[in-house]
Amino acid sequence: ANCSSSEREALQRFLRSQLVESGGQMEDPCAFKGVELWDGHVISLDLTGVALDGQLQELQSLVKLQRLQLQDTGVRGDLSALTGLQELTKVNLDGLEVTGELSDLEGLRQLEVLDLGGTQVTGELSDLESDKLYRLSLYDT
Numbered sequence: 001a002n003c004s005s006s007e008r009e010a011l012q013r014f015l016r017s018q019l020v021e022s023g024g025q026m027e028d029p030c031a032f033k034g035v036e037l038w039d040g041h042v043i044s045l046d047l048t049g050v051a052l053d054g055q056l057q058e059l060q061s062l063v064k065l066q067r068l069q070l071q072d073t074g075v076r077g078d079l080s081a082l083t084g085l086q087e088l089t090k091v092n093l094d095g096l097e098v099t100g101e102l103s104d105l106e107g108l109r110q111l112e113v114l115d116l117g118g119t120q121v122t123g124e125l126s127d128l129e130s131d132k133l134y135r136l137s138l139y140d141t
Contacts, residue, residue: 026041
């Protein structure tokens, strides 16, 4: 699997607890199950239920990312880490130790699905600017 060096490095940091080393070579993070590439860029991360100790901030260089599904992974961080990921359409961070304000996502105009149940996110719904948003989950926040 071929992805840019900056995206490969970001994934390697993010997935460090899951990547296997064999024969002195680290498993290719761009070929990790749940990582989807298009034209050399990571466009989807579906790591639902995979035990990770990564931080949202480690994903900031995945600028073409459209779908981010990290529910039940153990990932932590602040919503502000997603501010620059302008192509995001689907974000599921249910049950994670995520903090921040909904206003951190105000520039994500492509957002269709936002699941933040069980997080520590706060803010006003009016801070979300996407007119494409059709599913919003904020239970236990």
